[in-house]
Amino acid sequence: MDDEEERSFRAFVAARSPALMRSATLLSGGDTHAAEDLLQTALAKTAGRWKRLESPEAYVRQVLYRQQVSLWRLLRSRRETTVAELPDTPAREDGTGAAELRILVRRALARLTARQRAMLVLRYFEDCPERDVAELLGCSVGTVRSTTHRALARLRTLVPELDPAAACGLGVGNSPVEARQ
Numbered sequence: 001m002d003d004e005e006e007r008s009f010r011a012f013v014a015a016r017s018p019a020l021m022r023s024a025t026l027l028s029g030g031d032t033h034a035a036e037d038l039l040q041t042a043l044a045k046t047a048g049r050w051k052r053l054e055s056p057e058a059y060v061r062q063v064l065y066r067q068q069v070s071l072w073r074l075l076r077s078r079r080e081t082t083v084a085e086l087p088d089t090p091a092r093e094d095g096t097g098a099a100e101l102r103i104l105v106r107r108a109l110a111r112l113t114a115r116q117r118a119m120l121v122l123r124y125f126e127d128c129p130e131r132d133v134a135e136l137l138g139c140s141v142g143t144v145r146s147t148t149h150r151a152l153a154r155l156r157t158l159v160p161e162l163d164p165a166a167a168c169g170l171g172v173g174n175s176p177v178e179a180r181q
Helices: 003-027 032-052 056-075 097-111 114-125 130-137 141-158 176-180
Strands: none
Touching: 003 032, 003 056, 003 114, 032 056, 056 114, 056 130, 097 114, 097 141, 114 130, 114 141, 130 141
16 A cells, blocks of 8 residues: 555545444444454455445445454354343433433344344444345345344334334234224
8 A cells, every 4th residue: 555545544544433433333232342343354454455445435334244244153152141130110210211222222232133233233324225235235135124124123122112102002903093092
């Protein structure tokens, strides 16, 4: 890499690192240390191909997703279980509901499968169309749709506060008309 390419790469890293770090953090289930390692690996792989890349950010993101999926496959047999449990009801309401919801969502995301988490991050955080997600992860559009659907259903099970029907007081099988009566 010559001096001009190195300056260009450093400028890219300085400009895009915060956004890439957010994606890496979501992909790693909220573990910032793992996200830093993931991003560093992706940037190291990008540096080696820098002069041949037409779209560097797209390449870095693709490396991020594929590297994380590879890590998930390696760690699949060594799953951690959490031992601390949340209390059934909060001791008092002190305005931390949004922070608590973020924590619950982050924990729920960590409990999803690698593929489900990658699909949700790509579809809803990165706002990628289904076609692009399928291309990035090497699967069909139908797989993206079904996996995303199952991941959202699992998230709603793990964090009931995310389910709009539950928030409105609608149970399974209840219609809005029945709920009003």
